[in-house]
Amino acid sequence: MNTLMRRPALLAVAGAALALSLTACQGGKDSNASTSASESAAAGKTDGASETAETTDSAGSTGSQGSSASSDSSGSTDSSGSTGGQAAGSTPVCKAGDVTITAATQDGPPYTHLVLTAKNTSGHSCRLAGFPHVQLLESHKQDVPAVAKSKPAAPVVISAGAPAYALLKVSDGGVDEDNEPVSAFSVTLEGDSTVIAVSAPGSDGIAADPAKALTGYWTPELRNGADDF
Numbered sequence: 001m002n003t004l005m006r007r008p009a010l011l012a013v014a015g016a017a018l019a020l021s022l023t024a025c026q027g028g029k030d031s032n033a034s035t036s037a038s039e040s041a042a043a044g045k046t047d048g049a050s051e052t053a054e055t056t057d058s059a060g061s062t063g064s065q066g067s068s069a070s071s072d073s074s075g076s077t078d079s080s081g082s083t084g085g086q087a088a089g090s091t092p093v094c095k096a097g098d099v100t101i102t103a104a105t106q107d108g109p110p111y112t113h114l115v116l117t118a119k120n121t122s123g124h125s126c127r128l129a130g131f132p133h134v135q136l137l138e139s140h141k142q143d144v145p146a147v148a149k150s151k152p153a154a155p156v157v158i159s160a161g162a163p164a165y166a167l168l169k170v171s172d173g174g175v176d177e178d179n180e181p182v183s184a185f186s187v188t189l190e191g192d193s194t195v196i197a198v199s200a201p202g203s204d205g206i207a208a209d210p211a212k213a214l215t216g217y218w219t220p221e222l223r224n225g226a227d228d229f
Contacts, residue, residue: 091127091157096194098122101132101187103168105201110173114201115222116166116187120158128156128164128218130190136170136182140210144168147229150216158220167216169229170208179207 099118106113116132131151134144150167158164171177183205187196200206214229 093191094126094128095192096196098126101198103198112173114168117163119163123160125159131217132166133188136185136208144213144215152219156218156220164218165222166218169214172212177209179209182206182208
């Protein structure tokens with residue numbers, strides 16, 4: 001009886017041990033599976049974060065390059081604009097010794113207008129500022145008034161040997177005007193007080209009425225009809 005009673009007891013103990021062993025194995029597998037899943041999820045998050053960071057860095061870098069390119073482009077535009085302005089501003093103003101001024105009649109009689117030509121004889125470029133300051137008669141010391149509408153849009157820069165022009169009205173051409181004969185008159189340039197004596201065209205000179213006289217601004221070309229006054 002003692003032997004029969006021990007075997008069931010041993011079997012029961014063995015069964016219990018086997019059950020515990022199986023339970024432990026299953027628990028280990030589940031734990032390992034959970035650990036693997038957790039590690040995979042963590043790895044996925046890490047990779048995703050890295051990709052996001054790389055994307056952000058790439059986008060940021062591209063944006064920086066774009067901004068830099070835009071800045072460089074606008075800078076070159078400004079620079080080019082500044083260079084053009086400095087080129088005109090750095091040209092010296094024409095002095096009396098830089099130019100030779102002559103006068104010729106415009107159109108036919110009555111000779112109401114003269115064309116003044118200032119030729120650059122200096123050997124270098126210079127800038128003719130404003131208009132010629134003209135005095136037609138010794139008895140009239142006032143400068144002939146200038147016509148604002150004849151002012152050019154840009155500074156008049158004449159290279160060596162090149163001319164510039166200004167239109168000078170000396171009378172209305174009427175026989176009842178208070179005209180006086182003029183064989184020569186004086187011209188001064190803006191920026192230089194030196195008086196330039198200019199011979200009037202023709203052997204007998206011109207008839208001038210200082211009350212009607214007007215002058216235009218210096219221009220780089222003779223603009224027929226543009227300075228009618």
